[in-house]
Amino acid sequence: MNPATVSCEIIVGLIGRWHDGALPPADGDAYEQHLLCCPPCLTLAENYRRALGALPTVANTSAVPADLRALFDGRPG
Amino acid sequence: MTDRDLCARLRSGDRAAGAELLARHHPISAFALAALAAEQATTILTTVWHEVLGEVTAGTLPAGVRAEVLGRLIAALADQNLMDTAPPPPPRDRFLPATDRWAGWWRDDPAALESDQLTRPSMLAALRQVPIEARAVLVLRDAAGLDARAVEAILRANATQQDAVLDDARRRWVDVLTERAGR
Numbered sequence: 001m002n003p004a005t006v007s008c009e010i011i012v013g014l015i016g017r018w019h020d021g022a023l024p025p026a027d028g029d030a031y032e033q034h035l036l037c038c039p040p041c042l043t044l045a046e047n048y049r050r051a052l053g054a055l056p057t058v059a060n061t062s063a064v065p066a067d068l069r070a071l072f073d074g075r076p077g
Numbered sequence: 078m079t080d081r082d083l084c085a086r087l088r089s090g091d092r093a094a095g096a097e098l099l100a101r102h103h104p105i106s107a108f109a110l111a112a113l114a115a116e117q118a119t120t121i122l123t124t125v126w127h128e129v130l131g132e133v134t135a136g137t138l139p140a141g142v143r144a145e146v147l148g149r150l151i152a153a154l155a156d157q158n159l160m161d162t163a164p165p166p167p168p169r170d171r172f173l174p175a176t177d178r179w180a181g182w183w184r185d186d187p188a189a190l191e192s193d194q195l196t197r198p199s200m201l202a203a204l205r206q207v208p209i210e211a212r213a214v215l216v217l218r219d220a221a222g223l224d225a226r227a228v229e230a231i232l233r234a235n236a237t238q239q240d241a242v243l244d245d246a247r248r249r250w251v252d253v254l255t256e257r258a259g260r
Contacts (some may be wrong), residue, residue, distance in 0.1 A: 007181025009172040016244040047190040047258075048251045055197040058090040059220035062197070064099045065119075066127055069138040072096040075185060 001030040004037075011041050015048050080142050082096030084133045093132060102143045105221045107145055108197070114154055114203045114214050115161040125149045140230070144223055150230040151213065163207045168249060169256065195254070203253035211246035214239050220246070 001010075011034045017023045018031050035042045080101070086094035103126065129146050133136040137143055147247050155158045171187075173179050206211055210232075217228045218239065224238035232239070 001230045007172070008177050008183050009181040012248065016247050020249075041153050042241050043189050044187045044251070044255065047187065047255050048247070050190050050192070051195060051200075051254050052247060054192070055200065056222055058195065058197050058200055058224055059216075062104040064096075064103045065123070066104065067097065069122060071130070072092040072099070073162045 001027055006034060008031060008034075008038060008041050011035070011038070012044060015045055018045075019052065020035060084138065084142070086244060087130075088136055095133075097145055098130070098133070098142055099126070102146055103169065105143065106150055108147045108201075108220060109150060110154075111201050112220075113151065113161060113209070115157065115160050115163070118154065118157075118159050121159070122150060122158070123152045124217060126154060127217065140227070143221060144227045145216060147221060147223070150233055160209055161205065162209050165208060171252070185259075187255045188250075190254055190258045194258050199254060199257060203250050206253040207246050207249045211242040212236075212248070213249060214243050215246040218243060227228050 011031060014023060014027065014031050018028060023031060035045055078097075082247065083094040083098050083101075089121055106122055110118060114121075125146055127147065129138065129142060132145075133142065141147070151160075171184055172181050173184055204215070207215060213232060213255070214228065214234070217223045218225070219233060223231075228239055229235055234242075238257065
């Protein structure tokens with residue numbers, strides 16, 4: 001893969017495997033070199049990293065409903 | 078303290094351990110419900126939690142608390158036809174077509190996602206643009222942090238099948254978040 005000529009569409013298709021460290025080294029190098037000279041792809045790659053990074057925190061943060069909390073609140077064991 | 082320790086303490090009558098199990102695992106179960114159910118079905122989640130806590134207390138829970146709650150939730154939604162199976166709209170074509178001199182390059186530059194745009198409502202709205210099977214894998218693997226083996230027990234899809242849809246699901250989800258950020 002030539003990073004100077006490979007299209008953004010192909011690079012975007014590699015984001016997930018790059019993120020997981022699953023790209024072969026040559027493809028990984030081409031991916032990274034493309035990002036160095038392509039701000040839109042770099043933006044999308046950064047969006048991907050941010051969104052996947054924030055997902056577990058956001059998904060695991062909310063209040064337990066009162067009816068379930070009441071099962072264990074203030075009652076002797 | 079591990080879940081196993083908390084389960085043992087709850088079995089011995091320590092109510093604080095039950096509260097801690099809820100605090101650890103209820104939020105992701107509520108998120109999964111909001112992401113996967115076609116409509117509000119909070120009573121299903123409450124029922125699932127009562128069952129699981131009952132089995133923890135009885136010492137008969139077969140798997141980890143998180144995987145067990147999520148598995149039973151998804152099974153209950155499927156049994157009652159409450160999964161959000163409506164097909165999402167097709168993804169927007171973000172790249173120039175094959176007829177263009179710059180085929181495969183961006184039509185419009187993607188907007189940068191800011192941290193304050195990564196909210197629970199925006200994440201859930203974007204998840205609803207991902208097909209349901211892939212969405213379930215994304216929720217279980219990336220949001221709940223379950224490994225492929227635990228997800229296989231819930232969805233009956235092996236690791237290879239999960240990986241095949243997870244890649245597309247993640248990209249679709251980030252695409253929708255990015256599109257919303259640019260509005």
